[in-house]
Amino acid sequence: MLVILPYHHESVEVYRHILNDEEVRFYFDPLLEHHPESGQHSARVLMGCIDLGYSLGYGDDDVLMMGQSGLLHDIGKVGVAVEILDKDSALDEYEMQDVRRHSRIAFNSLKDFSDSRVRKVVVACHEFTDNPYPRDPRKTSDFDDRRSDDPDLTIPKHVLATVDMFDSLTHPRSYKPPLSLRTSKRIIAEEFTANSVFADMLSDGLRLAMVA
Numbered sequence: 001m002l003v004i005l006p007y008h009h010e011s012v013e014v015y016r017h018i019l020n021d022e023e024v025r026f027y028f029d030p031l032l033e034h035h036p037e038s039g040q041h042s043a044r045v046l047m048g049c050i051d052l053g054y055s056l057g058y059g060d061d062d063v064l065m066m067g068q069s070g071l072l073h074d075i076g077k078v079g080v081a082v083e084i085l086d087k088d089s090a091l092d093e094y095e096m097q098d099v100r101r102h103s104r105i106a107f108n109s110l111k112d113f114s115d116s117r118v119r120k121v122v123v124a125c126h127e128f129t130d131n132p133y134p135r136d137p138r139k140t141s142d143f144d145d146r147r148s149d150d151p152d153l154t155i156p157k158h159v160l161a162t163v164d165m166f167d168s169l170t171h172p173r174s175y176k177p178p179l180s181l182r183t184s185k186r187i188i189a190e191e192f193t194a195n196s197v198f199a200d201m202l203s204d205g206l207r208l209a210m211v212a
């Protein structure tokens with residue numbers, strides 16, 4: 001499996017700071033308990049978002065927000081049954097609908113989070129496809145604010161989508177083995193609908209390590 005090694009010396013400090021933050025842990029710990037694999041994935045996404053944030057020239061405050069978004073992006077999976085998260089074959093239509101609820105659950109549960117940008121970035125990491133669930137065009141009034149076109153959040157949203165997909169491909173899931181860097185890059189090139197500039201930066205520019 002490939003993991004991202006911190007390229008910037010500040011990254012480790014921010015990583016520790018976020019993981020030790022009481023408010024963040026209040027939201028993150030239930031996921032870690034419910035589905036440890038998703039928790040570990042989220043911790044790796046945290047590091048990737050921080051490091052890519054610094055590589056893009058963001059300052060500490062923005063990088064902190066990007067890291068928090070990375071760690072919390074899957075917290076809505078506490079509302080999805082473990083049997084579905086661990087299923088080793090294709091999900092049926094109802095199971096898929098259940099999994100897709102996780103973005104909405106996360107957005108709602110983060111409504112009191114101290115940095116209001118985080119919930120917007122968290123919910124946006126699925127919006128780069130033709131069918132950007134959980135946005136429901138029939139219910140715009142409920143969900144308008146989470147789809148705000150805040151230009152300051154455009155890059156953080158792409159960064160989270162990039163790191164999330166990269167980690168998901170290069171690590172094992174119940175339904176697939178870890179994929180090589182070469183295969184992951186090919187899939188990202190073919191299927192990734194966020195800005196591929198960040199995917200290229202992540203796979204080519206950052207330090208990667210092979211772990212067992």
Ligand SMILES: [Fe+2]
Nearest residue numbers: 041073074164
């Ligand atoms: Fe994820």
